[in-house]
Amino acid sequence: xxxxxxxxxxxxxxxxxxxxxxxxxxxxxxxxxxxxxxxxxxxxxxxxxxxxxxxxxxxxxxxxxxxxxxxxxxxxxxxxxxxxxxxxxxxxxxxxxxxxxxxxxxxx
Numbered sequence: 001x002x003x004x005x006x007x008x009x010x011x012x013x014x015x016x017x018x019x020x021x022x023x024x025x026x027x028x029x030x031x032x033x034x035x036x037x038x039x040x041x042x043x044x045x046x047x048x049x050x051x052x053x054x055x056x057x058x059x060x061x062x063x064x065x066x067x068x069x070x071x072x073x074x075x076x077x078x079x080x081x082x083x084x085x086x087x088x089x090x091x092x093x094x095x096x097x098x099x100x101x102x103x104x105x106x107x108x
């Protein structure tokens with residue numbers, strides 16, 4: 001179950017969802033063990049950083065076209081977007097503090 005702060009997005013809503021502000025998108029799949037381990041970390045980030053970033057998840061199984069567009073071959077991959085443009089790509093499992101540090105660099 002996803003935290004209220006984390007929004008699940010689909011390919012059709014993707015561009016509009018990332019168009020403004022700072023957005024962290026988690027590219028994941030339900031069968032991916034590291035993705036499932038990353039989920040509670042993302043919930044913590046979403047709660048602690050709600051004033052600076054929106055956290056969203058995109059299931060690569062349901063919407064592979066967006067993952068293809070950004071050259072995502074491994075999951076979990078998280079991309080931090082600023083006003084629709086990718087700023088930082090993080091591959092693999094990342095702890096809360098690391099994600100917060102990366103967001104703060106971009107969200108200023």
